[in-house]
Amino acid sequence: MSSTPAREAILTRLAAACRTPAPVPAPADIWDAPELDAPKRLELLAKRLQAVRTEVHVTPEKQWKAKLAELLAARKPATLAHGTGAWFAKDLPGICKKPGMPALTPYYEDVDQFKDALFGVEASITTARAGIAETGALLLTPDAGEPRLLSLVPPVHFVVLRARDIAASFAGAIRDLKLAEAMPANLVLISGPSKTADIELTLTFGVHGPKELIALILT
Amino acid sequence: MKSDSFDFTAALQKALADPQIGGNFRGALDGLRGKRLALFNDAEELASLRATGKALKARVLSRLPELLTQLEANCEKNGIRVHWAETTEQANRIVLSILRECGADMVVKGKSMVSEEMGLNRFLEQNGVEPVETDLGEFIIQLAVEPPSHITAPALHKNKLQVAEIFHRCVPGAPYTENVEELNAIARTTLREKFRTAKAGLSGVNFAIAETGTLVLVENEGNGRMCTHVPPVHIALMGLEKVVEKLDDLPPLMRLLTGSATGQLLSTYVNAITSPRAEGELDGPREVHLVILDNGRSTMFADPELSGALRCLRCGACLNNCPVYVRVGGHAYGSVYPGPIGAVITPQLEGIDNKGDLAGASSLCGACEEVCPVKIPLAGHLRRIRAEGQAAPGEGCVRGAGAKRSLVERLAWTAWAYTETHPRLREYLLRAAALMGDKLPEVGPLKTWTAARTAPRVAPKSLRQRVREEGIRHE
Numbered sequence: 001m002s003s004t005p006a007r008e009a010i011l012t013r014l015a016a017a018c019r020t021p022a023p024v025p026a027p028a029d030i031w032d033a034p035e036l037d038a039p040k041r042l043e044l045l046a047k048r049l050q051a052v053r054t055e056v057h058v059t060p061e062k063q064w065k066a067k068l069a070e071l072l073a074a075r076k077p078a079t080l081a082h083g084t085g086a087w088f089a090k091d092l093p094g095i096c097k098k099p100g101m102p103a104l105t106p107y108y109e110d111v112d113q114f115k116d117a118l119f120g121v122e123a124s125i126t127t128a129r130a131g132i133a134e135t136g137a138l139l140l141t142p143d144a145g146e147p148r149l150l151s152l153v154p155p156v157h158f159v160v161l162r163a164r165d166i167a168a169s170f171a172g173a174i175r176d177l178k179l180a181e182a183m184p185a186n187l188v189l190i191s192g193p194s195k196t197a198d199i200e201l202t203l204t205f206g207v208h209g210p211k212e213l214i215a216l217i218l219t
Numbered sequence: 220m221k222s223d224s225f226d227f228t229a230a231l232q233k234a235l236a237d238p239q240i241g242g243n244f245r246g247a248l249d250g251l252r253g254k255r256l257a258l259f260n261d262a263e264e265l266a267s268l269r270a271t272g273k274a275l276k277a278r279v280l281s282r283l284p285e286l287l288t289q290l291e292a293n294c295e296k297n298g299i300r301v302h303w304a305e306t307t308e309q310a311n312r313i314v315l316s317i318l319r320e321c322g323a324d325m326v327v328k329g330k331s332m333v334s335e336e337m338g339l340n341r342f343l344e345q346n347g348v349e350p351v352e353t354d355l356g357e358f359i360i361q362l363a364v365e366p367p368s369h370i371t372a373p374a375l376h377k378n379k380l381q382v383a384e385i386f387h388r389c390v391p392g393a394p395y396t397e398n399v400e401e402l403n404a405i406a407r408t409t410l411r412e413k414f415r416t417a418k419a420g421l422s423g424v425n426f427a428i429a430e431t432g433t434l435v436l437v438e439n440e441g442n443g444r445m446c447t448h449v450p451p452v453h454i455a456l457m458g459l460e461k462v463v464e465k466l467d468d469l470p471p472l473m474r475l476l477t478g479s480a481t482g483q484l485l486s487t488y489v490n491a492i493t494s495p496r497a498e499g500e501l502d503g504p505r506e507v508h509l510v511i512l513d514n515g516r517s518t519m520f521a522d523p524e525l526s527g528a529l530r531c532l533r534c535g536a537c538l539n540n541c542p543v544y545v546r547v548g549g550h551a552y553g554s555v556y557p558g559p560i561g562a563v564i565t566p567q568l569e570g571i572d573n574k575g576d577l578a579g580a581s582s583l584c585g586a587c588e589e590v591c592p593v594k595i596p597l598a599g600h601l602r603r604i605r606a607e608g609q610a611a612p613g614e615g616c617v618r619g620a621g622a623k624r625s626l627v628e629r630l631a632w633t634a635w636a637y638t639e640t641h642p643r644l645r646e647y648l649l650r651a652a653a654l655m656g657d658k659l660p661e662v663g664p665l666k667t668w669t670a671a672r673t674a675p676r677v678a679p680k681s682l683r684q685r686v687r688e689e690g691i692r693h694e
Binding site: 004006007009010011013014015016017018019020021022023024025029030031032033048052107108109110111114115116119135136137142143144147148149152153169170171174179180183184185186187188189190191192193194195196197198199200201202204206207208209210 | 243246247250251264267268270271274275277278280281282283284287288303304305309353354355356359372373374377378379382399400402403406407410411414415430431432433439440441442444445448449459465466467469470471473474481484485486487488489490491492493494495496497499500501502503511513517518520521523526
């Protein structure tokens with residue numbers, strides 16, 4: 001079916017009614033979130049993530065493997081999925097080799113082959129490319145090394161973020177990562193575990209996406 | 220939804236007589252209003268945000284055709300295929316042909332008001348494709364075979380007892396439970412299987428960024444990401460007013476949308492889709508299609524005043540704050556978009572002859588305007604729609620203008636004008652009214668008017684007469 005006649009008709013109607021362009025609002029007239037220094041960003045991000053039921057652990061980078069081992073031991077997922085492109089992918093076998101640790105399920109095949117395995121996995125771990133303090137969000141840009149479904153399908157999602165990657169605001173993150181010039185194929189902001197309030201506005205967690213979101217912020 | 224035999228008065232009376240509607244809505248909407256106020260607790264910041272939102276969307280409207288072609292060009296460059304539809308019928312056909320091409324006999328759907336506008340589910344069912352609503356609220360009402368009653372909380376009119384009954388009756392193997400967590404779990408289990416096996420997913424669009432060719436979807440549940448990431452084909456539906464100029468415009472608009480809708484600083488997920496599965500990626504859809512729907516919007520756009528409603532972000536705040544909507548709920552409006560914004564756009568989309576009555580369901584109190592994140596002058600628009608209904612032949616711009624013009628009303632106003640410009644006649648009539656005003660039989664329009672109101676008592680002497688006799692007292 002050709003939709004070209006529809007396109008022409010719509011654009012012609014719009015053009016016939018078009019008015020002089022409204023001016024671009026001056027930057028001073030555009031709402032923006034305030035700037036924050038690094039410690040404030042970390043503090044605010046942790047606070048706001050926790051407010052929407054994300055578990056937050058701030059840990060020095062040197063000790064983060066021990067921290068992850070501790071969190072895994074407490075939660076005991078049978079399996080842990082991860083992308084092969086994560087910077088910590090090479091560390092995971094070491095962390096998970098002790099008894100009681102989850103079996104690693106690397107996501108390296110096409111989803112058509114991996115889908116059934118993925119829907120059975122109990123937990124996943126991904127990186128976050130940035131954090132956003134002001135809205136309390138983790139910014140993920142899934143790619144070949146860390147596919148999109150890792151942060152969505154498994155019921156428990158661990159996210160690893162370096163504190164230096166925390167931007168003050170969403171607008172700040174857009175600037176820092178130069179997103180307007182090169183948007184990744186998919187970008188997601190995640191602020192907490194999946195939730196809904198569709199029944200009597202009763203807030204419940206884990207409706208379709210992860211039931212638990214655990215953020216490890218490395219300082 | 221066509222509504223040829225729609226009787227708004229009867230629908231309102233039915234809604235007002237149902238205590239469950241009033242109860243379910245009032246409780247829920249009080250909660251939503253409270254959350255919005257708690258988030259926007261800084262009046263100055265809110266004023267700055269709303270001014271920003273209005274300016275950004277007004278600028279979009281001032282450059283609409285240009286931005287739509289830019290969006291199209293950038294989407295196509297990113298590998299997203301763009302389709303245009305003038306009517307809902309065309310849009311339905313486009314969706315069906317994409318589904319047929321990928322061999323899908325079932326499609327998982329994220330929340331999309333445009334798909335409601337299209338009557339897509341019914342169309343797909345008639346053509347042998349099963350649409351599966353996956354937003355929890357939409358899932359509930361799809362099982363109950365009902366339309367949404369609110370644009371962001373579609374099952375707001377159902378309480379948990381009703382949901383418990385619907386799930387037990389309609390979901391194979393579901394036990395009866397009134398526990399909300401367990402009800403969620405039933406939906407999760409049922410729908411996961413659908414996500415895993417669907418060959419196509421469908422979604423709406425909250426913002427489409429022209430600069431980067433990006434589709435932005437806002438949600439809390441994760442079902443929208445499931446629909447747009449898991450199946451090999453993703454179809455996104457948008458009304459042509461959803462385009463936004465730049466990525467930088469997103470942060471303030473996002474804050475306004477989630478804050479106004481649910482009082483959230485940010486939704487759980489913001490899903491920005493710029494291309495189908497890229498080279499080397501292991502998942503994500505192989506095809507992404509964007510359907511841009513007009514369905515009367517370009518006609519709205521042609522009216523310099525009423526086009527203001529095209530700034531709408533579909534947050535639902537005007538519904539939550541409307542004293543009429545709160546009492547009668549969404550179904551009474553008999554249209555996809557209820558509440559103040561629905562009463563403004565529905566008569567424009569479906570014609571004043573069909574839906575002009577909706578604009579009457581307002582006290583013009585202005586509560587909707589006060590909360591609108593993009594400052595749509597809703598009360599002014601409602602008055603304008605009412606006036607369009609009374610327009611003289613040849614005047615009026617909205618489809619079906621003049622349809623509400625009645626002989627009785629015109630005669631009444633002509634008589635009133637004549638009386639007011641002829642003092643002696645006026646004096647005479649006032650005296651007559653003082654004598655007989657309270658004894659008028661309650662028939663015709665007077666009966667309708669007094670059905671829900673107490674008739675005012677007519678004073679024995681007019682104000683003019685008393686001033687003449689008693690003088691003016693300065694107290």
